[in-house]
Amino acid sequence: MSKETSRRDFLGYSFAAVAAVGGVASLVGMKQAWDPLPSVLAAGFTTIDLASIGLEPGKPQVHTWRGKPIFVLEKTADMEKFDGDLVIGDKRYTIAIGLCTHLGCIPAWKKDMWKCACHGGEFNANGQQTFGPPPKPLVIPPFKVEGTVLTLGEDGAESKAMMAARA
């Protein structure tokens, strides 16, 4: 190898090193530019007072948290009792993110179950999948319970227990 060539090689390698460092740094920056903004992350808490929203047994309501629908169902006496129910006093509730676990459409309540129009998935009153492509039950949002007030977005023992019962 001549002196000339090895000098040129050195220049080539040093440029490759500079370019590699710059390239990786740019990729990190570009990745972060696409991350959810701090304001989006911060606006992530919603409260629901189960006693004051006019909930009727067997008729679920849809609330909003982080731009997603939240199903709130007070179970009727005939509905199956489930370990994963949220129990407050003598009432049993199903609280779940109202997005089909298949591809995220909103299932609609039909008599006694949620039915998804997109790909035909079905969920029972516990939010468990009973038919079609959904791979798992409706997801339980993290929430904290104080009396009858739920704070969505904050971790609490009840929501963890509900998740564990469905795992």
Added chain:
Amino acid sequence: MAKINESLFTAEGFDKRMNAKGFWRVMMTEYWIPKDINFLWAMGVVLATTFGILVISGIFLMMYYKPDTALAFDSVNYTIMQEVAYGWLFRHMHGVAASVIFLIIYIHMFTGIYYGSYKKGREMIWISGMLLFVTFSAAGFSGYMLPWGQMSYWAAAVITNLFAGGSLEAWGLVEWIRGGFAVNDATLTRFFMLHVFLLPLVIIKLIVVHFYTLRIPHVNNQESDDIDYDAEAEKYLAGNKKESKVIPFWPVFLSKDFAVLGLFLIFYFYLVFFNYNFAMDPVNFDPANPMVTPAHIYPEWYFLWSYETLRGPFFDMFGMKAGDIGLMIFGLAQIIFVVFPFLDKDPDILPAHKRPRFMIWFWIMIVDLLVLSVYGKLPPTGANAWVGFYATALFLLLWVSLPFITKADAKARGAL
């Protein structure tokens, strides 16, 4: 040679500096095309023209469109459709061209498959073409989001959810793509950027590459005749135009292309003026609402066949979740056509009418894609779900059988 005395402002002076005549000769008058072709060989020029229409109509739409969730719907449905002079025309031209370009892409693709124009030297033409198909699909999807109607929103929600990878639960990736927990303003604006800048830029570069890949292997012909281009070109240039098997790209080949293009444009503008509704889903005239899913969600017609493979397997099999199997088949469907040249084990380049078993395979594939497309639009209930299931299974079976079928044809011919 660096010093040129003739003025730039003379034909000779300009040519000495730019070699314009030489460039024109190489690209046009001495770029050789076989004589033995039919109207299906005009689809490349039809596609290039349709892409041009998309760019020009898109430029005019962009001047009034607002990529903001609070403004987007009205900027399209009020400002562009009702206030801007000919705004309705540009929108309908853009929407219809976006739909029709996929029809021509499919014709172009299956012409290549029928005549064996993807193999033995022409692999790069095929691969660059399939990359264009994928990029056009991304452009179609990102553009569909922009009017911010119900279908825009829910198509965006469903398709971005696919990136969670089913049971892999990669929600971090989905939230990164969306820039939020759900499809939101950041999602709209970044897909606007992809649709009007990055993807068109990539498409333009890929078109240049696609044209270049034709240069060495040349265009195929109806009987897949292996032409000696140097010898045939010499005949043509010597004046034996009748005997020569080739013609120059310009003016001979393009004159016929322009005739086909004329017919296409009449059809296209007929759709734009009298039948644009097929490209304007009524559901998308409701503003996006994250709290209400439309009664059923289906993609535009050109994505229906692959969408149906996603929901074809609707029950758990082989210890895997139905949704995961569907996602895997859907992923495969997006890329499987790229490897066509490597699944065809026939050593000869021949049109399908000279490969009897492949001919049957070809038409079954087309019928299966049509069945998948029809059932992709129907609600996935009862017997529909089973038709979708069997059509998806047949789609997979066709790909598995392709190497064996092409080999059997070659053996029967004595080529293997």
